[in-house]
Amino acid sequence: xQQVMQIxxxxxxxxxxxxxxxxxxxxxxxxxxxxxxxPGGHPVFLxxxxxxxxxxxxxxxxxQFGEAKKNSSLHITATQTTDVGTYFCxxxxxxxxxxxxxxxxxxxxx
Amino acid sequence: EAEVAQSPRYKxxxxxxxxxxxxxxxxxxxxxxxxxxxxxxxxxxxxxxxDESVVDDSQLPKDRFSAERLKGVDSTLKIQPAELGDSAMxxxxxxxxxSNSPLHFGNGTRLTVT
Numbered sequence: 001x002q003q004v005m006q007i008x009x010x011x012x013x014x015x016x017x018x019x020x021x022x023x024x025x026x027x028x029x030x031x032x033x034x035x036x037x038x039p040g041g042h043p044v045f046l047x048x049x050x051x052x053x054x055x056x057x058x059x060x061x062x063x064q065f066g067e068a069k070k071n072s073s074l075h076i077t078a079t080q081t082t083d084v085g086t087y088f089c090x091x092x093x094x095x096x097x098x099x100x101x102x103x104x105x106x107x108x109x110x
Numbered sequence: 111e112a113e114v115a116q117s118p119r120y121k122x123x124x125x126x127x128x129x130x131x132x133x134x135x136x137x138x139x140x141x142x143x144x145x146x147x148x149x150x151x152x153x154x155x156x157x158x159x160x161d162e163s164v165v166d167d168s169q170l171p172k173d174r175f176s177a178e179r180l181k182g183v184d185s186t187l188k189i190q191p192a193e194l195g196d197s198a199m200x201x202x203x204x205x206x207x208x209s210n211s212p213l214h215f216g217n218g219t220r221l222t223v224t
Contacts, residue, residue, distance in 0.1 A: 094209075
């Protein structure tokens with residue numbers, strides 16, 4: 001099946017520092033979605049990227065889709081304690097079935 | 111805001127017993143997914159429905175797992191017999207259409223097999 005890897009697996013940052021997680025697929029993707037899962041919660045949709053080289057911003061979050069559509073990144077500027085959680089990318093090569101990455105668990109130290 | 115409903119919230123069962131989970135997607139959502147999430151890992155797609163039809167069940171262990179969505183609305187996932195390795199969170203998600211749509215997840219069913 002489709003393989004979607006994320007690095008790092010864990011990240012601890014001081015509040016106010018930046019954070020980046022990277023997502024890599026073994027196959028070319030049709031689109032990629034990003035989700036956030038708070039501890040004890042369920043994944044919540046953040047954004048979808050479709051176009052090669054696409055960059056989207058949501059306040060302090062910046063999402064990028066690679067030119068080859070095989071990788072993506074999520075960057076958070078000036079982290080806050082509310083950013084705590086696990087961030088997952090979910091890629092699809094068909095636009096239909098979405099396969100989740102391994103996730104990056106973010107801890108923000110006040 | 112409409113939500114995906116799942117029940118039960120928690121389930122403890124002994125190995126070799128049968129268990130069933132129920133999911134009611136957001137009204138109007140044609141696509142329904144069952145995912146399994148082991149602690150510390152990403153959700154793993156088990157089965158996807160488009161209306162009442164199975165679109166993808168390639169990752170479903172069919173010797174013990176079954177899923178149905180008879181009227182194209184709510185869905186049931188069954189495990190028989192349960193094994194220790196089945197302990198996980200079972201998440202149901204729905205989307206308004208099959209392609210390029212956000213997935214809306216329910217709160218999940220936490221299964222513990224003893």
